Amino acid sequence: MGSIEIIDLGAGTTLQQAVLTPGAPLLCLSAFGDHFVAGSRNGQLKLWNSATNSLQQTLADHTEQVNTVQMDECKIVSGGADMCIKVWSRENNQRLYSLLGGSRQERGRNPPHPTKPGCSEVRFDHSRIVASFNSLLRVYSFVADL
Numbered sequence: 001m002g003s004i005e006i007i008d009l010g011a012g013t014t015l016q017q018a019v020l021t022p023g024a025p026l027l028c029l030s031a032f033g034d035h036f037v038a039g040s041r042n043g044q045l046k047l048w049n050s051a052t053n054s055l056q057q058t059l060a061d062h063t064e065q066v067n068t069v070q071m072d073e074c075k076i077v078s079g080g081a082d083m084c085i086k087v088w089s090r091e092n093n094q095r096l097y098s099l100l101g102g103s104r105q106e107r108g109r110n111p112p113h114p115t116k117p118g119c120s121e122v123r124f125d126h127s128r129i130v131a132s133f134n135s136l137l138r139v140y141s142f143v144a145d146l
Contacts, residue, residue, distance in 0.1 A: 004029065004038060006050055016053045028078075029090070030071045037076055039066025046077055047093065057093040061086050067116040070123060079119025079131055085140070099140055101133045 004026070005020035006016040031037075034051040043062035048055055064081035071077070076088040079101070087097040101119050121132040129140040 004036065004048075024047055027065060027067055028069045030069045030076075032073060034070045035071070037069055037071050037078075039069045039078055039080075041065045043080065043082070045069060045076065045088075047076070053081060059088055059093060059095070061085075061095050061098070064118065065116060067120055068122045072124075075124075077124050077129055078120050079122040081116070081118035083118045083133065085119060085122060085129060086130055099129070101131055101136075 003017055007013070007016050008015050024040040024044065026038050026040050028039040029036060031050075035047060035049055035056070037045050037047045039045050042063055043060065043066060045059040045066060046055060047057045047059065059076070059078075062078065062080035062082050063083065066078050066080045069076065069078040070091070074089060074090050075096070078086045078088070080086070083101050085097075085099040085101055086095055087099070088094065089096050117132050117134075119133055123130050126142060127143065129142075131138050131140070
């Protein structure tokens with residue numbers, strides 16, 4: 001069962017515990033302010049409010065496991081084994097974009113990532129998303145009101 005604990009390091013005590021997805025192991029996590037988002041093997045993202053210890057939303061648009069996720073105050077960007085990047089609005093938790101990233105084809109002598117097939121890492125800022133797909137690095141540029 002996937003769970004996240006918020007621990008007071010000074011006292012060594014658990015402040016909160018969130019049980020996220022029974023039967024779907026967690027694979028990635030990102031936090032911003034009082035919120036965190038966790039991606040799992042079942043292709044879902046769970047958005048939690050750590051101040052209230054409550055589930056805010058389940059984001060489900062990946063068709064395979066979610067390998068990587070990052071969030072800020074405006075958006076959530078996730079990458080999965082389905083070779084896609086999903087961009088979500090934090091304002092209404094709706095999917096804004098689906099970006100196709102790569103193929104399952106091996107390139108040169110570079111084998112696929114041994115534990116994270118598809119998109120293995122994603123990072124973004126206000127104007128671009130950078131993602132790794134096996135031995136391929138993709139940069140997506142955009143101008144958005146996010």
